[in-house]
Amino acid sequence: MRALKLAGCFALVVGWVALAWIxxxxxxxxGLSLPHVDVDSVFGRDLVDRAERYERLRLVLWVLGxxxxxxxxxxxxxxGRRFTEESAAGPLGTxxxxxxxxxxxxxxxxxxxxxxxxxxxxxHDVSEMGYLEAIFGDxxxxxxxxxxxxxxxxxxxxxxxxxxxxxxxxxxxxxTAIATVVVFVGPYVYPGLERPDDPxxxxxxxxxxxxxxxxxxxxxxxxxxxQTSQANAFAFGVGPSRRVVLWDTLLDGRFTDRxxxxxxxxxxxxxxxxxxxxxxxxFGLFALPGALLLMLSTRRLGGxxxxxxxxxxxxxxxxxxxxxxxxxxxxxxxxEAEADWKALQATHxxxxxxxLFREFAATSLGDPSPxxxxxxxxxxxxxxxxRVAMADAWAxxxxx
Amino acid sequence: xxxxxxxxxxVHPVRVTVSDDLRRSRITVLFRLLxxxxxxxxxxxxxxxxxxxxxxxxxxxxxERRAPASLHGFLAGYTRYTVHLTAYLCLAADPYxxxxxxxxxxxxxxxxPPAIQGRWGAGFRIVLAIPAxxxxxxxxxxxxxxxxxxGALAGGFGGLTVVVGxxxxxASIARGRMPRGMRxxxxxxxxxxxxxxxxxxxxxxxxxxAVPGRVEPxxxxxxxxxxxxxxxxxxxxxxxxxxxxxxxxxxxxxxTLWFVLVVAAAVAAWLVALVLGRIPRFLHRFxxxxxxxxxxxxxxxxxxxxxxxxxxxxxxxxxxxLTIAPAARQRRLGVLARLVLVVPALLLxxxxxxxxxxxxxxxxxxxxxxGRVPRGMRxLGAASLRYQAQAYGYAFLLTxxxxxxxxxxxxxxxxxxxxxxxxxxxx
Numbered sequence: 001m002r003a004l005k006l007a008g009c010f011a012l013v014v015g016w017v018a019l020a021w022i023x024x025x026x027x028x029x030x031g032l033s034l035p036h037v038d039v040d041s042v043f044g045r046d047l048v049d050r051a052e053r054y055e056r057l058r059l060v061l062w063v064l065g066x067x068x069x070x071x072x073x074x075x076x077x078x079x080g081r082r083f084t085e086e087s088a089a090g091p092l093g094t095x096x097x098x099x100x101x102x103x104x105x106x107x108x109x110x111x112x113x114x115x116x117x118x119x120x121x122x123x124h125d126v127s128e129m130g131y132l133e134a135i136f137g138d139x140x141x142x143x144x145x146x147x148x149x150x151x152x153x154x155x156x157x158x159x160x161x162x163x164x165x166x167x168x169x170x171x172x173x174x175x176t177a178i179a180t181v182v183v184f185v186g187p188y189v190y191p192g193l194e195r196p197d198d199p200x201x202x203x204x205x206x207x208x209x210x211x212x213x214x215x216x217x218x219x220x221x222x223x224x225x226x227q228t229s230q231a232n233a234f235a236f237g238v239g240p241s242r243r244v245v246l247w248d249t250l251l252d253g254r255f256t257d258r259x260x261x262x263x264x265x266x267x268x269x270x271x272x273x274x275x276x277x278x279x280x281x282x283f284g285l286f287a288l289p290g291a292l293l294l295m296l297s298t299r300r301l302g303g304x305x306x307x308x309x310x311x312x313x314x315x316x317x318x319x320x321x322x323x324x325x326x327x328x329x330x331x332x333x334x335x336e337a338e339a340d341w342k343a344l345q346a347t348h349x350x351x352x353x354x355x356l357f358r359e360f361a362a363t364s365l366g367d368p369s370p371x372x373x374x375x376x377x378x379x380x381x382x383x384x385x386x387r388v389a390m391a392d393a394w395a396x397x398x399x400x
Numbered sequence: 401x402x403x404x405x406x407x408x409x410x411v412h413p414v415r416v417t418v419s420d421d422l423r424r425s426r427i428t429v430l431f432r433l434l435x436x437x438x439x440x441x442x443x444x445x446x447x448x449x450x451x452x453x454x455x456x457x458x459x460x461x462x463x464e465r466r467a468p469a470s471l472h473g474f475l476a477g478y479t480r481y482t483v484h485l486t487a488y489l490c491l492a493a494d495p496y497x498x499x500x501x502x503x504x505x506x507x508x509x510x511x512x513p514p515a516i517q518g519r520w521g522a523g524f525r526i527v528l529a530i531p532a533x534x535x536x537x538x539x540x541x542x543x544x545x546x547x548x549x550x551g552a553l554a555g556g557f558g559g560l561t562v563v564v565g566x567x568x569x570x571a572s573i574a575r576g577r578m579p580r581g582m583r584x585x586x587x588x589x590x591x592x593x594x595x596x597x598x599x600x601x602x603x604x605x606x607x608x609x610a611v612p613g614r615v616e617p618x619x620x621x622x623x624x625x626x627x628x629x630x631x632x633x634x635x636x637x638x639x640x641x642x643x644x645x646x647x648x649x650x651x652x653x654x655x656t657l658w659f660v661l662v663v664a665a666a667v668a669a670w671l672v673a674l675v676l677g678r679i680p681r682f683l684h685r686f687x688x689x690x691x692x693x694x695x696x697x698x699x700x701x702x703x704x705x706x707x708x709x710x711x712x713x714x715x716x717x718x719x720x721x722l723t724i725a726p727a728a729r730q731r732r733l734g735v736l737a738r739l740v741l742v743v744p745a746l747l748l749x750x751x752x753x754x755x756x757x758x759x760x761x762x763x764x765x766x767x768x769x770x771g772r773v774p775r776g777m778r779x780l781g782a783a784s785l786r787y788q789a790q791a792y793g794y795a796f797l798l799t800x801x802x803x804x805x806x807x808x809x810x811x812x813x814x815x816x817x818x819x820x821x822x823x824x825x826x827x
Binding site for chain 2: 139143
């Protein structure tokens with residue numbers, strides 16, 4: 001029996017590594033060396049200084065916020081069990097209540113940091129959101145988060161009560177399946193997306209789409225200009241629900257058509273390289289050891305089938321997320337770099353890419369070269385310096 | 401179950417008494433609003449004088465701590481008059497009221513003589529009265545407060561008494577009698593309105609008492625197949641109060657999905673009941689669990705209930721619970737016409753829903769500040785939920801008994817068996 005278990009665990013580890021190796025594949029040439037970029041000359045010393053100042057406080061707030069979150073969850077893990085008295089909902093419902101309350105307490109403790117960060121963003125003209133809107137708008141997001149944690153706890157606790165300590169294997173699979181459904185359905189229920197009203201933009205989008213070997217992925221525009229001046233775009237959905245979304249701040253005249261084309265090509269690049277589906281795969285890969293850790297850490301409290309274990313599980317989940325953040329961000333940065341590469345291949349316009357990244361630094365005040373620890377821990381994208389360097393590297397390869 | 405009235409509590413200085421016999425003259429009911437026109441003009445003038453003198457009263461109480469007897473008498477007369485007029489307008493009573501409020505009336509109010517009042521409470525009276533104004537305007541229990549008839553009629557909908565008056569008008573025209581439950585609901589609203597008026601006019605420093613059913617004599621509430629039980633304490637942990645609305649989001653999603661199935665089940669139940677004269681037991685159980693789960697959720701969401709509720713509507717699973725009698729035979733004609741018959745009940749349920757919302761907001765604020773909810777508001781909220789549950793139970797064919805509009809929380813407990821023999825029997 002023991003040998004069987006060992007063999008199973010070994011198979012699981014081998015499968016994990018194999019899948020990770022498959023998911024990690026990239027079209028960015030191996031050994032691509034990025035040339036040195038003189039940040040001051042590309043972005044301008046003033047802008048770099050402003051961006052560094054802006055990012056500095058945000059990093060301090062992140063560090064403090066993270067410490068407070070972990071401290072709060074530690075206290076909640078210690079004392080949160082007393083809230084079981086406030087539930088008449090049976091073990092699963094009580095677990096949900098404890099999960100939601102834990103998140104609610106964390107949200108409360110994070111509120112001062114969020115307000116300070118908003119004040120800082122408004123001071124630097126990066127955000128135009130009102131304080132009340134930020135606080136009360138967040139309540140809706142909090143409700144959605146509550147539902148998510150309820151579903152997760154329902155799956156985990158239900159399986160744990162049914163399967164005992166082996167719940168973590170099907171648990172990770174079920175959570176991944178749910179994530180897939182959420183990713184698939186998301187584009188259909190995402191509010192406030194409009195069709196673009198510029199035929200020229202649509203024509204350019206379709207041309208780039210064809211250049212990347214895709215067809216028929218809808219382009220949508222999201223109106224955010226009343227809340228922020230930052231520019232952004234994103235790709236989401238899988239299979240027939242795939243979408244590319246541009247914020248209207250990209251189309252307000254600050255960016256040239258060629259720069260917008262780079263953005264479009266980048267987002268289509270995510271779809272052409274199946275990054276969303278791969279992200280689900282990575283989610284599953286990280287969920288498996290995370291679930292194992294949850295199972296092991298809550299055994300003393302009766303396992304995840306017991307609502308008493310939920311406060312501790314929240315702490316473990318937060319710590320796991322923090323510990324794995326560098327790895328998850330590494331994966332994300334690889335995908336983003338690959339999408340940048342695909343964009344350069346599709347547009348053949350490294351100059352527009354350089355202009356775009358310069359403009360991003362100006363509108364979003366992103367630090368072109370953040371401190372290494374912040375880069376490893378927090379950055380989901382390559383730094384702006386690296387992105388400019390990639391454009392230069394691509395141009396050099398083309399002999400330009 | 402906890403008793404609705406606690407004999408150890410002090411009697412409120414403003415008490416409503418009822419001697420109405422429910423009979424109504426069809427002809428005066430038919431023209432009730434027109435007949436009341438002189439009163440509506442007079443109450444405006446009377447009110448102008450009363451609210452002007454209330455300022456003098458305020459100063460007097462602020463400095464002397466006691467109201468001058470003459471002013472107290474005048475404002476008490478005004479309050480009594482508004483009680484009579486409101487009762488007349490919403491058909492809680494039948495006789496044409498006097499213009500002075502001096503004569504006895506079937507729905508009357510007794511106001512205690514002037515007493516010593518605290519200066520702080522007197523100084524901030526108007527601010528302190530805001531929650532009572534909110535409840536009173538939702539109940540629509542006093543013409544003195546303006547919202548009952550002016551505001552509510554102008555808005556096309558409004559307080560409980562407006563809906564009661566509207567429905568009672570049809571009932572009284574048809575039957576020559578006001579339904580008892582509706583009359584009691586109006587009397588409760590009028591009583592609360594009178595207490596609020598008296599509090600605002602400095603006649604008393606006792607805060608209005610929202611506990612339903614505190615009138616002389618107590619309102620009846622006959623046994624009903626859908627009844628509420630309240631076995632909850634008044635403490636409310638602040639954290640759960642603060643996040644009350646996000647916490648109910650999962651329940652709302654769940655009950656929305658469940659509702660779709662319940663509608664389908666209700667249609668099936670309706671068809672079966674038309675043929676068999678009763679709904680199948682499994683459908684009854686399924687729908688009853690849904691109504692119960694909704695009541696549990698509403699109780700929690702409105703801070704009327706303390707604990708986080710379950711998802712399946714289990715009987716006995718929540719401190720504010722519904723007992724729903726098993727499926728029984730129903731008249732086919734009643735089943736056939738259920739969708740029409742339920743309309744008045746749903747109208748009244750919507751008025752009670754408005755009451756629930758105001759209670760929820762106030763309970764939320766009070767509980768956040770003090771960690772407790774006032775018993776009166778808790779019981780008013782529970783009574784509102786009871787009526788809504790009965791209305792939905794009737795709509796979904798759980799029972800053929802019409803909802804009871806009375807504001808009472810529960811049927812009065814039966815007299816306990818005697819523990820000793822009467823002397824005559826001993827002999």
